[in-house]
Amino acid sequence: MSDHAIEKPQDVHLPATSLWAKLPVIGGVAAVAGLGFTLASAHGEHKARALFSYLFAYETVLAIALGALGFVLIDHLVRAAWSTVLRRIAETIAVTLPLFALLWIPIGTLGFHELFPWTHEADVVLDKKRWFLSNPFFFGRAAIYFAVWSFLGWKIHSTSVKMDTAPEGERKALVHSLWTLAAPGIALYALSQSFQAIDWLMSLQPHWYSTMFGVYYFAASILSFFAFITLVAMGLNKAGVLKTAITTEHFHDLGKYVYGFTVFWAYIAFSQYMLIWYANIPEETVFFMTRSQGGWEYISRALPVLHFAVPFLFLLSRHMKRNRLALGVACTWTLVMHCVDMYWLVLPNAAGHGHASHLEVTATDVAALVGMAGAFLAVFGFFLKKHPVVGINEPRLAESLAHENY
Amino acid sequence: MSTTKPWGLLAQYENPAAVFHACETVRDAGYQSWDACTPFPVHGLDKAMGLKSSKLPWAVLAVGVTGSSLALFFQSWAMGNAYPFIVGGKPLFSLPAFVPIWYELTVLSSCVTAFLANWIINGLPQPYHPAFASKAFERVTDDKFFIMIESSDPKFDLEATRALLKKTGATLVEELQP
Numbered sequence: 293m294s295d296h297a298i299e300k301p302q303d304v305h306l307p308a309t310s311l312w313a314k315l316p317v318i319g320g321v322a323a324v325a326g327l328g329f330t331l332a333s334a335h336g337e338h339k340a341r342a343l344f345s346y347l348f349a350y351e352t353v354l355a356i357a358l359g360a361l362g363f364v365l366i367d368h369l370v371r372a373a374w375s376t377v378l379r380r381i382a383e384t385i386a387v388t389l390p391l392f393a394l395l396w397i398p399i400g401t402l403g404f405h406e407l408f409p410w411t412h413e414a415d416v417v418l419d420k421k422r423w424f425l426s427n428p429f430f431f432g433r434a435a436i437y438f439a440v441w442s443f444l445g446w447k448i449h450s451t452s453v454k455m456d457t458a459p460e461g462e463r464k465a466l467v468h469s470l471w472t473l474a475a476p477g478i479a480l481y482a483l484s485q486s487f488q489a490i491d492w493l494m495s496l497q498p499h500w501y502s503t504m505f506g507v508y509y510f511a512a513s514i515l516s517f518f519a520f521i522t523l524v525a526m527g528l529n530k531a532g533v534l535k536t537a538i539t540t541e542h543f544h545d546l547g548k549y550v551y552g553f554t555v556f557w558a559y560i561a562f563s564q565y566m567l568i569w570y571a572n573i574p575e576e577t578v579f580f581m582t583r584s585q586g587g588w589e590y591i592s593r594a595l596p597v598l599h600f601a602v603p604f605l606f607l608l609s610r611h612m613k614r615n616r617l618a619l620g621v622a623c624t625w626t627l628v629m630h631c632v633d634m635y636w637l638v639l640p641n642a643a644g645h646g647h648a649s650h651l652e653v654t655a656t657d658v659a660a661l662v663g664m665a666g667a668f669l670a671v672f673g674f675f676l677k678k679h680p681v682v683g684i685n686e687p688r689l690a691e692s693l694a695h696e697n698y
Numbered sequence: 699m700s701t702t703k704p705w706g707l708l709a710q711y712e713n714p715a716a717v718f719h720a721c722e723t724v725r726d727a728g729y730q731s732w733d734a735c736t737p738f739p740v741h742g743l744d745k746a747m748g749l750k751s752s753k754l755p756w757a758v759l760a761v762g763v764t765g766s767s768l769a770l771f772f773q774s775w776a777m778g779n780a781y782p783f784i785v786g787g788k789p790l791f792s793l794p795a796f797v798p799i800w801y802e803l804t805v806l807s808s809c810v811t812a813f814l815a816n817w818i819i820n821g822l823p824q825p826y827h828p829a830f831a832s833k834a835f836e837r838v839t840d841d842k843f844f845i846m847i848e849s850s851d852p853k854f855d856l857e858a859t860r861a862l863l864k865k866t867g868a869t870l871v872e873e874l875q876p
Contacts, residue, residue, distance in 0.1 A: 610755070
């Protein structure tokens with residue numbers, strides 16, 4: 293309990309000399325170089341391989357942006373107070389979502405036939421799925437996802453920004469409009485993020501299906517988002533932004549989220565695995581068959597240990613979550629493992645056309661990831677610089693600044 | 699009036715800030731056997747009282763690890779040695795099949811320990827407490843805040859302690875009989 297009046301933070305703008313202010317330029321250069329190199333490599337015999345690198349990078353980074361949207365929607369839905377000081381950062385991550393419509397173009401054009409076997413293969417199973425996996429429906433769904441994400445991301449961010457300058461009497465109405473938006477928004481979000489995982493990841497192996505796959509992607513998505521926002525908050529603090537506003541209490545709560553969703557990811561991943569393992573039906577086991585040979589078996593065995601057991605034991609103690617260095621290490625680790633997880637989802641399908649896929653990290657994998665992260669960070673950095681990094685007029689900001697864990 | 703030594707002193711405060719600062723004063727005066735009672739959790743009161751961090755996590759960890767190990771051991775032993783039985787064409791030692799029970803018993807042993815250890819550490823169940831005799835104390839579940847200092851505390855001195863509590867802004871100081 294604090295007995296002194298809490299003042300609104302003053303350090304809400306990125307210092308012009310900090311690396312954060314240069315993020316749009318640095319990210320832009322990385323995007324042009326990385327994505328340029330990947331797409332330039334996408335011809336001849338390496339065409340498919342480069343496009344799989346591109347899809348891997350796309351889904352890895354999209355997960356963070358979608359996680360941010362989910363977090364903000366849940367926050368408004370439950371009227372969360374503790375996270376108000378962090379909400380603008382999450383909103384700024386979510387406002388990058390329209391960018392992903394642009395970044396999807398190579399997947400829908402250049403990569404369409406290379407990535408998705410159902411576009412040119414036919415058999416009795418695929419014929420049954422044709423109503424769903426057909427070109428017009430596929431592109432129509434993609435258009436709906438991008439419309440939903442862009443609208444929600446933009447609407448929430450712009451309303452929040454409007455609150456910064458709105459007179460006191462109008463702020464409440466703005467917050468209420470977000471509460472109203474969040475209820476249908478969360479349903480649209482849940483459906484669209486699940487179906488994009490089905491469309492762009494599960495249909496890489498069109499004979500295979502798993503009813504848990506949408507949740508699997510959600511787990512990866514929200515986990516990577518929490519790891520990312522924690523690192524952003526630490527980085528902003530280092531640059532002298534929100535130095536006293538974001539306290540150990542907020543980092544503790546972010547740590548709990550990273551920890552909790554690490555367990556959630558493992559729970560979902562194992563539930564999916566165990567049902568397939570137990571039933572032992574060929575059309576289901578094919579997913580794990582392709583991932584138990586050609587070097588993929590090492591990643592399949594490493595994921596439960598490195599993506600679950602290690603961070604689980606590392607972050608178990610309250611003291612670790614409240615220690616910035618330890619939490620920073622855990623979040624960096626989690627993001628690296630998120631990349632490995634997405635790599636493991638996408639790349640084993642890279643062969644598919646008669647020859648066995650084997651684990652081999654190529655230059656396009658690295659370039660695509662650097663480029664995709666660069667494009668995302670450039671837009672994120674642009675909006676972060678443009679507006680205060682905290683909603684200074686949020687009605688529940690004082691509550692968030694005073695937040696303490698029991 | 700009885701001349702026996704009272705069980706302790708009960709002090710009443712009107713708001714969370716008052717009880718918070720009173721706790722700091724009592725803590726700094728060096729008292730050990732005392733407690734604060736509030737109608738709702740007051741943030742940071744544990745620090746103001748100078749409470750050490752709870753031992754509960756260690757109990758939960760110890761029993762959780764034991765329960766976890768036992769679950770894994772028992773399943774391996776039962777399925778592999780005591781009653782080897784092939785289910786669904788799977789190997790006798792099939793780790794994926796053991797995981798749900800492994801997980802559940804880890805959670806169960808941890809939760810039950812957290813619950814029971816909580817009762818033990820807090821001295822529950824406690825059907826009677828000297829403060830229950832106080833009429834004023836009834837409002838602890840409503841809108842009043844209390845500190846009670848036990849006479850068993852080495853620093854306890856009826857008059858000096860009473861003066862200390864008065865000084866912290868207590869609106870009422872009562873003697874509690876055992």
